[in-house]
Amino acid sequence: MQKSLHIDPDKCTGCLQCELACSHVNEGVFNPAKSRIKVFNFHDQGRMVPYTCTQCDEAWCMQACPVDAITLDAETGAKVVSDALCVGCKVCTIACPFGTVNYNASTGKVIKCDLCGGDPECAKACPTAAITYVDANWTGLDRMRQWAAKTDAGAQAEA
Amino acid sequence: MQHVIVGAGPAGVVAAETLRKGDRAADIVLIGDEPEPPYSRMAIPYVLEGMIEQSGTYLRKAQGHYEDLGIQYRQGRAEALAAADGTLTLEGGEAVSYDRLLIATGATPLSPPVPGLDLPGVHNCWTLADCREIAALLGDDANVVLIGAGFIGCIIMEALAKRCGTLSVVEMEDRMVSRMMDATAGGMLERWCAAKDIRVLTSARVTAIEAAKGAGGDKAVVLDSGERLDAHLVVLAVGVAPNIGFLEGSGIRTDHGVLVNEHLESSAAGVFAAGDVAQGLDFSTGEYSVHAIQPTATEHGRIAALNMLGRRAHYKGSLNMNVLATVGLVSSSFGSWEGVAGGDSGVAVDEDAFKYLRLEFEGDHLVGALGLGLTDHVGVIRGLIQNRTALAEWKEKLLENPHRVMEAYVAHSQT
Numbered sequence: 001m002q003k004s005l006h007i008d009p010d011k012c013t014g015c016l017q018c019e020l021a022c023s024h025v026n027e028g029v030f031n032p033a034k035s036r037i038k039v040f041n042f043h044d045q046g047r048m049v050p051y052t053c054t055q056c057d058e059a060w061c062m063q064a065c066p067v068d069a070i071t072l073d074a075e076t077g078a079k080v081v082s083d084a085l086c087v088g089c090k091v092c093t094i095a096c097p098f099g100t101v102n103y104n105a106s107t108g109k110v111i112k113c114d115l116c117g118g119d120p121e122c123a124k125a126c127p128t129a130a131i132t133y134v135d136a137n138w139t140g141l142d143r144m145r146q147w148a149a150k151t152d153a154g155a156q157a158e159a
Numbered sequence: 160m161q162h163v164i165v166g167a168g169p170a171g172v173v174a175a176e177t178l179r180k181g182d183r184a185a186d187i188v189l190i191g192d193e194p195e196p197p198y199s200r201m202a203i204p205y206v207l208e209g210m211i212e213q214s215g216t217y218l219r220k221a222q223g224h225y226e227d228l229g230i231q232y233r234q235g236r237a238e239a240l241a242a243a244d245g246t247l248t249l250e251g252g253e254a255v256s257y258d259r260l261l262i263a264t265g266a267t268p269l270s271p272p273v274p275g276l277d278l279p280g281v282h283n284c285w286t287l288a289d290c291r292e293i294a295a296l297l298g299d300d301a302n303v304v305l306i307g308a309g310f311i312g313c314i315i316m317e318a319l320a321k322r323c324g325t326l327s328v329v330e331m332e333d334r335m336v337s338r339m340m341d342a343t344a345g346g347m348l349e350r351w352c353a354a355k356d357i358r359v360l361t362s363a364r365v366t367a368i369e370a371a372k373g374a375g376g377d378k379a380v381v382l383d384s385g386e387r388l389d390a391h392l393v394v395l396a397v398g399v400a401p402n403i404g405f406l407e408g409s410g411i412r413t414d415h416g417v418l419v420n421e422h423l424e425s426s427a428a429g430v431f432a433a434g435d436v437a438q439g440l441d442f443s444t445g446e447y448s449v450h451a452i453q454p455t456a457t458e459h460g461r462i463a464a465l466n467m468l469g470r471r472a473h474y475k476g477s478l479n480m481n482v483l484a485t486v487g488l489v490s491s492s493f494g495s496w497e498g499v500a501g502g503d504s505g506v507a508v509d510e511d512a513f514k515y516l517r518l519e520f521e522g523d524h525l526v527g528a529l530g531l532g533l534t535d536h537v538g539v540i541r542g543l544i545q546n547r548t549a550l551a552e553w554k555e556k557l558l559e560n561p562h563r564v565m566e567a568y569v570a571h572s573q574t
Contacts, residue, residue: 042566051569063454063461064454094480094491094493094540
């Protein structure tokens with residue numbers, strides 16, 4: 001059974017442990033700006049919403065990459081950027097309608113969530129279980145997929 | 160079924176792969192006109208910069224990728240098309256028969272109308288062969304003149320600047336990248352380049368390139384102001400035009416490119432077009448435009464192939480969007496970034512930090528955007544535009560502070 005990140009904003013306290021864990025493990029620095037998961041703070045509503053790549057089936061980033069630098073990890077379902085192949089052209093950053101691929105100017109490469117190879121640090125670091133890594137069927141993934149379908153970015157084939 | 164694809168760029172390659180996925184038995188012929196494996200022109204600047212080898216530009220990295228898929232990749236250049244009898248003629252006279260044809264011949268660089276383009280050391284930067292010629296002439300003592308500060312000119316500027324003595328850029332428009340920059344963004348970009356010791360001359364026309372041996376090079380680029388720029392190397396980047404010359408006399412309807420319907424089919428049944436050569440539906444305007452961009456090329460390739468397989472796949476239109484870095488300053492544009500009649504704009508500009516974001520609305524929908532110095536979450540702009548998201552109370556917030564665009568998106572998708 002493939003697993004995916006399940007995010008429950010109601011449980012998020014905005015402690016940002018996920019951002020720190022992500023940037024530390026993936027970029028070697030405690031710098032939320034380099035995190036692949038981002039907590040949005042809606043002050044006026046008192047809500048915190050962690051947000052990252054849903055590893056969507058459409059994989060706009062992967063489809064748009066001109067040099068085959070983004071591939072599917074068959075085990076986790078993650079779309080993974082190869083630093084060795086990425087040239088930093090940034091086309092994936094505008095192609096992803098979810099805004100979850102960012103350009104890292106200090107490395108000249110793009111960064112996105114790769115589920116840490118199947119053991120996501122953000123989920124481990126979250127003290128309130130707002131972020132969990134669970135069987136895909138149990139997540140709110142359907143809701144995300146609906147949004148993905150609605151987004152209708154570019155070409156939806158009606159085969 | 161015999162599928163023939165003429166043109167081995169991203170549109171052609173994605174189409175070939177989609178055809179194979181949908182039909183294990185079909186004959187698939189992919190014809191390219193350069194003696195290289197299918198590669199990405201977009202990656203050429205990074206070869207020039209020395210960041211990757213030429214093989215780093217290849218569209219697919221696995222050895223034997225095309226053979227393994229049973230895609231016959233071969234060399235050839237289209238010369239004529241007889242759509243009525245399903246025959247494509249290649250240069251040299253060979254006739255290739257097809258049941259379904261995809262025209263994915265891309266574009267060719269335009270030449271400025273000036274004498275001296277045939278002098279040694281005057282090159283386009285379009286093919287890997289061009290890239291090798293340019294790389295051979297670069298060096299610490301080389302004076303380089305780049306003609307054209309459009310998309311390609313700006314993307315190769317960094318590689319040229321890093322590997323030459325002096326770099327001058329001549330642009331005939333009144334600002335850099337006029338097709339994706341307003342006056343504010345263009346001005347900031349020019350200032351950014353000046354700070355990097357790149358001399359950018361806008362509203363300047365080249366009248367000739369002349370042989371002129373001297374300390375500064377072996378030729379001179381002559382401007383309409385009378386100024387002469389000595390150069391060892393002149394790089395041309397004044398734009399490109401779709402490769403439709405071989406369709407003359409074929410009866411296939413063309414305008415700027417090959418006119419295609421929502422199935423990516425041309426006016427001739429069984430003949431499709433995709434990518435930089437195709438003039439298809441524009442998501443923003445509802446009109447037919449050539450969008451010479453990578454995402455459109457791959458979308459076109461996939462949808463055209465589905466239709467070639469006999470599935471009636473509809474294309475809902477291409478959103479024009481661009482991203483480029485000019486000596487490190489990232490800019491991006493989406494859709495109707497110049498705004499629409501009766502629309503509203505939200506603008507945030509920080510000249511000192513080289514940050515700029517302009518959002519364009521129609522009603523409470525986002526329809527276009529232009530950004531400078533932004534690298535995080537920019538893709539949501541595409542999502543919001545193509546989803547035609549009703550922004551409701553978030554429109555006011557965005558007019559006040561356009562940088563909250565990702566928040567607006569999360570607020571709409573996570574409730």
